[in-house]
Amino acid sequence: MKIRIAILMLLACTACGAQSLTPESGGESTQPVVLDQAPADDKAAAVINAITPDPALTARLPAGIKAGGLKMTSSLGYPPMDMLGSDGKTAVGLDPSLGRAIARKLGVKLAITDEEFNSQIPGIITGRYDIMMSSLSDTAERQTKVTFVDYVQAGAGMLIKKGNPDGIDAPADLCGKTVSVVDNGSSLKLANTYDADCKKNGEKGLDIIKFPGDQDALLQVNNGRAQANITDYVVAAYKAADLDTKVEALAIDGTESPWGIAMKPENKELIGAVQGALDALIKSGEYGKILQAWDLDKLAVQSAVINGGK
Structure with a gap:
């Protein structure tokens, strides 16, 4: 009898040694998550892989994300923010790095899907994705559709031909010139503003050519179809550093604004958890080290602000 009781007690406790990243609650799995x-x-791999989860933040997540992990969308044609690795399929860049860091701090797995830019916000709204990290400017207009947790601050820039044969030093010099942009992005909004300014001053407007992805838009200066490409300055500088492109980068003064992690406004638990994870990474110094790994420490913010864009 004593032997039988001992065996039953042993069987009852076989699962007692497993440690869960999420607190036990009604019906939730207590199996540990392998991150x-x-x-x-990923240039920040060493920093990211050393990040330890915060169980208090994990507890704030919706049950579905605790169980299935975080679904992130990014448009992987925007170096050094979002791009493909040497294998042609792995997401790398600052956005994937910070996405991985946030997921590890939350104690969940992360799946990154490459998606065409114009499909990303609809994907957040319909619930196909949980978060969007794609160098997306936090604007008042976009806040009507999604909620942002701001994670960097950056400005716009232009790519022009090396040696500046067209004499472009500022947006006012774009009047009458062909300019390439990503369709439906912040660069298109800037191009439309400069076009209106030219016409208001009695000059010829811009010939704006739009593309679904950044790489196609960037190529237009190199192939001679456009005199300038309006994009984010970090992207312009990265592209200009490649001597084969024969282009140079110009910063557009006064365009600095926050970029945000976009989420569905109704997902308040997730928004709070992501904000908490980013703040924890900022305070620990891990956030700064990740930016430094990508030579983008100038984009750093001091805290995770919700909907800080105007």
Whole structure:
């Protein structure tokens, strides 16, 4: 009899040794989550893989994300923010790095899906994705559709031909010139503003050519179809550093604004958890080290602000 009781007690406790990243609650799994390792191509891999989860933040997540992980969308044609690794399929860049860091701090796995830019906000609204990290400017107009947790601050820039044969030093010099942009992005909004300014001053407006992805828009200066490409300055500087492109980058003064992690406004638990995770990474110094790994420490913010864009 004593042997039988001992065996029953042993069987009852076989699962007692497992440690869960999420507190036990009614019906939730207590099995530990095996977190993803950042790929070797991620310049911040060493920092990311050393991040430890915060159980208090994990507890704030919706049950579905605790169980299934975080679904992130990014448009992987925007170096150094969003791009493909050497294998042609792994997401790397600052946005994937910070996405991985946030997921690890929350104690959940992360799936990153490459999506065409114009489909990303609809994907957040319909619930296909949980978060969007795609160098997206936090604007008042976009706040009517999604809620942002701001994670960097950056400004716009222009790519022009090397040696500046067209004499472009500022937006006012774009009048009468062909300018390439990503369709439906902040660069298109800027191009439309400069076009209106030219016409208001009695000059010829811009010939704006739009593309679904940034790489196609960037190529237009190199192939001679456009005299300038309006994009984010970090992207312009990265592209100009490649000597094969034969372009140079110009910063557009006064365009600095926050970029945000976009989420569905109704997902308040997730929004709060992501804000908490980003703040924790900022305070620990891990956020700063990730930016430094990508040579983008000038984009740093001091705290995670919700809907800080105007």
